[in-house]
Amino acid sequence: MSEIFRLLGDPTRLGILLCCLEEAKAVGRIADELSLQQTSVSRHLRLLRGAGLVARERDGKWVFYRVGDDHVRSILANVVAHLDEEADV
Structure with missing residues (x-):
């Protein structure tokens, strides 16, 4: 569980x-949308994929x-939802 939260952190x-929540996207599109290098996105995706x-x-x-x-x-x-709730307080 701590590994999942480390990755999410x-x-x-x-x-x-x-970025990939609503639809599947290619590495290049993710990189463009987040202003990141494709190699960096690929490295992070490998870790995220390994954790499911x-x-x-x-x-x-x-x-x-x-x-x-x-x-x-x-x-x-x-x-x-938690962050939205915190903002309303």
Whole structure:
């Protein structure tokens, strides 16, 4: 569990997860949207994939990444809801 939270605690990895929350995206698109180098995004995706936080889908020569499953979506949604709640206080 601590490994999952360590991975989620990195701002770049968290940004990548949020970027892939609604739809699967290729490394280049993620890099462009987050203003990161593709090599950096690939390295972070490897770690996220190893922990099951993202999944990849192959379409011909292209590989697309998306948030791993509904459990990961739920974690992210709960954190966002918590932050929204804190902002209202």
